[in-house]
Amino acid sequence: MQTFGEFEQLVLFAVLRLGDEASGVAIHDEIEARTGRDVSPGAIYTTLGRLEARGVVKSTVVAEGTGRVGRPRKHYTMRPAGARALRDAYAGLQALAGGGVLAKLNDVAKGSGR
Amino acid sequence: MKAMRRLAARLVRGEDAAFIRADLEELYARDRSQQISAVRAHFRFFRRLIGSASSVVVHKWPRPSVPRLGWIDLKLAFRLLRRNAGISIVAGLALAIGIPVSLAPIHLTLALNPTLPYPDAHEIVGIDYIDTDYGNDRQLTMFDVARVRREVASLATFAAARRVRQNLASTDGVIDVRSGAEVTASAFDVPRVKPLLGRTLMASDEIAGADAVVVIGHDIWQAQFHGADDVLSKRLRVGSTSRAVVGVMPDGFEFPFRGDFWIPLHVTLDTPPESGFPYVGFARLRDGASRRRAAAELEALRQRLALEHPAPYAKLRAEITEFAFVVTNLRPSVGKVYPVYVASVLLLALACANVGTLMLARAASRQREIAVRTALGASRMRIVMQLFTESLVLAALAAATGLGAAEIALRQLSIVKLFEASLPPWFTLRLSSLSIVVAVCLVLFSGVVSGLLPALKATSRRTYRAIQRGSAGGAMFGWTTSALIVVDVATAVVCLAGVGSVAKGVFRAPSLGATTLAAENLVTELYLPPGVIRGTSPAELPARVERLQRESERRLLAEPGVRAVSFASHFPGMRHLERRIELEGRALARGTDIVRMAFIDRAFLDALGQRVLAGRNFEPADVVAKGRPILVNRSFVDRQLGGTSPLGMRLRLASGPDEPPDAWHEIIGVVDDLGMNVIDPANAAGIYHLINPGQLHPAQMLVRVAGEPEALVPRLRAILNEIEPEVVLDKPVRLDRVFSEELWEARFSAMAFSAVAVAAVVLSAAALYALMAFAVTQRTREIAIRSALGARPLNIIRVVVARALVQLTAGVALGAAIGAALVPEMLSGISLAQNWPTMLAAVSAVMCVIGLLACAAPTTRALRIQPVDALKEV
Numbered sequence A: 001m002q003t004f005g006e007f008e009q010l011v012l013f014a015v016l017r018l019g020d021e022a023s024g025v026a027i028h029d030e031i032e033a034r035t036g037r038d039v040s041p042g043a044i045y046t047t048l049g050r051l052e053a054r055g056v057v058k059s060t061v062v063a064e065g066t067g068r069v070g071r072p073r074k075h076y077t078m079r080p081a082g083a084r085a086l087r088d089a090y091a092g093l094q095a096l097a098g099g100g101v102l103a104k105l106n107d108v109a110k111g112s113g114r
Numbered sequence B: 001m002k003a004m005r006r007l008a009a010r011l012v013r014g015e016d017a018a019f020i021r022a023d024l025e026e027l028y029a030r031d032r033s034q035q036i037s038a039v040r041a042h043f044r045f046f047r048r049l050i051g052s053a054s055s056v057v058v059h060k061w062p063r064p065s066v067p068r069l070g071w072i073d074l075k076l077a078f079r080l081l082r083r084n085a086g087i088s089i090v091a092g093l094a095l096a097i098g099i100p101v102s103l104a105p106i107h108l109t110l111a112l113n114p115t116l117p118y119p120d121a122h123e124i125v126g127i128d129y130i131d132t133d134y135g136n137d138r139q140l141t142m143f144d145v146a147r148v149r150r151e152v153a154s155l156a157t158f159a160a161a162r163r164v165r166q167n168l169a170s171t172d173g174v175i176d177v178r179s180g181a182e183v184t185a186s187a188f189d190v191p192r193v194k195p196l197l198g199r200t201l202m203a204s205d206e207i208a209g210a211d212a213v214v215v216i217g218h219d220i221w222q223a224q225f226h227g228a229d230d231v232l233s234k235r236l237r238v239g240s241t242s243r244a245v246v247g248v249m250p251d252g253f254e255f256p257f258r259g260d261f262w263i264p265l266h267v268t269l270d271t272p273p274e275s276g277f278p279y280v281g282f283a284r285l286r287d288g289a290s291r292r293r294a295a296a297e298l299e300a301l302r303q304r305l306a307l308e309h310p311a312p313y314a315k316l317r318a319e320i321t322e323f324a325f326v327v328t329n330l331r332p333s334v335g336k337v338y339p340v341y342v343a344s345v346l347l348l349a350l351a352c353a354n355v356g357t358l359m360l361a362r363a364a365s366r367q368r369e370i371a372v373r374t375a376l377g378a379s380r381m382r383i384v385m386q387l388f389t390e391s392l393v394l395a396a397l398a399a400a401t402g403l404g405a406a407e408i409a410l411r412q413l414s415i416v417k418l419f420e421a422s423l424p425p426w427f428t429l430r431l432s433s434l435s436i437v438v439a440v441c442l443v444l445f446s447g448v449v450s451g452l453l454p455a456l457k458a459t460s461r462r463t464y465r466a467i468q469r470g471s472a473g474g475a476m477f478g479w480t481t482s483a484l485i486v487v488d489v490a491t492a493v494v495c496l497a498g499v500g501s502v503a504k505g506v507f508r509a510p511s512l513g514a515t516t517l518a519a520e521n522l523v524t525e526l527y528l529p530p531g532v533i534r535g536t537s538p539a540e541l542p543a544r545v546e547r548l549q550r551e552s553e554r555r556l557l558a559e560p561g562v563r564a565v566s567f568a569s570h571f572p573g574m575r576h577l578e579r580r581i582e583l584e585g586r587a588l589a590r591g592t593d594i595v596r597m598a599f600i601d602r603a604f605l606d607a608l609g610q611r612v613l614a615g616r617n618f619e620p621a622d623v624v625a626k627g628r629p630i631l632v633n634r635s636f637v638d639r640q641l642g643g644t645s646p647l648g649m650r651l652r653l654a655s656g657p658d659e660p661p662d663a664w665h666e667i668i669g670v671v672d673d674l675g676m677n678v679i680d681p682a683n684a685a686g687i688y689h690l691i692n693p694g695q696l697h698p699a700q701m702l703v704r705v706a707g708e709p710e711a712l713v714p715r716l717r718a719i720l721n722e723i724e725p726e727v728v729l730d731k732p733v734r735l736d737r738v739f740s741e742e743l744w745e746a747r748f749s750a751m752a753f754s755a756v757a758v759a760a761v762v763l764s765a766a767a768l769y770a771l772m773a774f775a776v777t778q779r780t781r782e783i784a785i786r787s788a789l790g791a792r793p794l795n796i797i798r799v800v801v802a803r804a805l806v807q808l809t810a811g812v813a814l815g816a817a818i819g820a821a822l823v824p825e826m827l828s829g830i831s832l833a834q835n836w837p838t839m840l841a842a843v844s845a846v847m848c849v850i851g852l853l854a855c856a857a858p859t860t861r862a863l864r865i866q867p868v869d870a871l872k873e874v
Helices: A006-021 A024-035 A041-053 A080-097 A101-113 B002-011 B017-033 B038-060 B071-083 B085-112 B142-151 B218-225 B229-233 B291-308 B323-328 B331-365 B367-375 B380-412 B414-421 B433-458 B461-469 B479-506 B530-534 B540-557 B634-640 B709-723 B741-778 B780-788 B793-826 B831-864 B867-873
Strands: A057-062 A073-078 B124-131 B155-170 B175-183 B213-216 B235-238 B241-248 B261-264 B280-285 B316-322 B521-527 B562-568 B577-583 B594-600 B629-633 B650-653 B665-671 B686-690 B699-705 B728-734
Touching (some): A006 A041, A024 B017, A041 B017, B002 B017, B017 B038, B071 B380, B085 B433, B085 B741, B142 B155, B155 B709, B175 B709, B229 B241, B235 B261, B316 B323, B331 B741, B367 B380, B479 B741, B479 B831, B540 B562, B629 B634, B634 B665, B665 B686, B699 B709, B780 B831, B793 B831
Parallel strands (some): B213 B241, B594 B686, B629 B665
Antiparallel strands (some): B124 B280, B124 B316, B155 B280, B213 B261, B235 B241, B521 B699
16 A cells, blocks of 8 residues: 655645646645645655555646746646545544544644643 | 856756746746745745755765766777777786785785684684894793683683694604694683584693693595594604593594694793793683783783893783784784885885886877867767776776786795695785785775776866867876886886895705706604703713614614715705805905805715716714814805815804804815706805814704615615614605795795786886887877978987987986885895896897887887878878
8 A cells, every 4th residue: 555755745645636737836825825835846746756656646737837938847636546536545544543542632732732 | 046057957967857947937036926035035046046055065965976887888998998909908908917916915914914714703812922132022931821820810711732743653653754843731711613523632631740742633644544433542752752642533523733633731930030932922802801801910910020021021011902913923024014004005106106007108199089079079978987997997807816816826836835834724826805805905906096097187177178289198297207207217127136146046946966866865853852962961961862873874874775874964955054165364245254064974876866067065973073174065166265175274154253263164075066056056165174073953864765765765764763762753755845934935925026027017118008009199299390491300219219219318316316226135045146247238228129119119100190181181
């Protein structure tokens, strides 16, 4: 079973959300908008490069995009196998984090905050 | 922004670099458009840029951006090596000799301090005293053994041992001379090896008056007892003592020395500190005890002893050292090896510098190719890596060839086998894995020096600029080349002159002079073991030896087939004594006052089938004659006396400044040269001194036999053991097979020395040729212009050869100067070295010829070129 690091999960969910529009800048914006993290493009591309090598995503180079006219962009989409792997990984996390665990997490966080 | 963009171009590399950079710019542009201040936007750009660059680097880390060595590089390397086969072979040969030679000192040190094949071998240490005045070691005495055993607590087991070589005879009468050890019972607890049968020695065996016992090795069990199961009920006579066999050690167990029997050492406290045999001390450290603690305890004991007995102990220092060092006694030489490491690596560096120059010369001839590849987009790194690969492949092939040859030599050479046979079995000169690791490092070193550095130089900006200007390889070869040529020639001259002077005589068959009956003579060393001598009073010993010699002579001559028996200190082919002499009323030239000498009995000449050439042989009356007669050999008459008759002349052995002069001896006869100097028969002047039976111990015995002499050995042993059970008849061999240490030592050092010298010479000749040829090739254009302007060929040749001659002359002069200072020093004590000035001159001439030959081909080529063509070329 494939496992994913935290950043890989962020990137993959961003790709999933963006659908056909998942280019480097779009993924950057999506992550920044949802998590407030300003991630570097280099980190996004190397992560996606690695995931592509693992068969999780695939990329296509699109000649025209939403940015400056004529600038080629690389668009990423999820492969079915990748989607299944992410689903399994997330299901595992959910199973572990589900039930009353989140409430507990809140309690502990409050306790440690004191 | 321009600067940022440039920075991004520099830092962000790899597959998606273009996308990343474009994204960075887009994000920056958006930041600016969103009313973010320029400083903040720059800061954010910079942060993203660093993040991008580092993630790219981290991501790529296992595969750094440095081009990897690929199959294509290897393929190219092999192709180029093949294409330039001449240069490859020369450079390869140089490295094939250079790498093993520079590995040799490290290998030897590793080989002499091996990991012992016993459990927890790191706990096994040697114990030694060092004389602080002279730095040499002093082994333990019986007194030390007793005190260390009683008073040093860090040692789990302390043991002492002494080599013995004695006659062994089992009950069925087979007599054999074997090496073994007299050891404390604890010696077996150090290696922790269990016996195959029975037991090892026990503390109770050490007590004086206990039953005499012996533990035997597997080999003796097979040879003397034919592997009998009931060996533990048998007895073995060791010397004159019959001992009960109590144990058999497993096959291959030889500890602490080479040898396969062990007899108990009786340790007593009541011996004076400085008397008795020297013993090798060794121990196993207590669990957790450090060497330092043990050494401190040992030193504390030494200080206590110094208070009790200041004379021997005040100037000593106790030391815990490697076990291998105390066993082989090679410890003092180890410190001297480090300069040799440095020297050997420097030699390799010189070899590599030369190979590197060859590579550079070749790279220069490939400049156009390199330039084209660069123009087509190959990075500098790519080209450097390819040139480096080539050198690495060459060095690896050369090392494999050289080390393979060395390994075969180490397996085959009898000299190596003899050396190994003198050391305990865990020493082997064969290549170990550690040596191979060192060799791999040397290959890398060679690759870097001979490949990487020249490659960096060949692809440097300066070189490209030079190409742009149109002057080809000139930028690569400056004064360093000239310096290298000079150093090369000088090295070759020194090495060749040194080796040439010695090697000449070393590799031919040992000379036995006029000795003709060698194949009928059996020689053997005859002695009483030190233990027996200690038990005999000084007055009694000569009588005992005389009886032995006279009686054995009588009994042997009565044997069928025995023609003659003689005793002497040295027979032909052995390493004779050397003495400085004075001739009465005649000054001897320096170097001719050292002659060889042997003590012989009256039967010596007859036994060798010789007669005196002039004068007379020794007579019975000469033993007590006042004139103290001596014989000299033919070389003595020719060299020391210039052919004049020596009969009646007197000579004496010159003494040192503190010694009383020897009495005068009268020369009564001249004999032929009889192998007094096996290496250099032209330098075999020598004298023979008469000696009485009994005066010589140990003595060499010679028996002349009709038939195969070595067949007589069992009978000889039987007869001698009947006369004197303790006498050891050691290494009996036919006279023409005498192993002359002198010859083998000379051959060994000549071989090592020649290998180095041949490497140096091949290298310098090759480098000289390549550099000269290259330098002339570089001047093609100049030559063409000169001939276009009407210069005559002779003038052109003069111009070309002039520079070469300056370099050659400088090299030869430097070499001759160093050689004149060093060679006599290097060869001092080697009697073959008188002809080194001739050698020096000859070698200098040869190097000049090689250098001029190197100029000849390219010069004639340059002269044949039409000026117009040559000018079009560039």
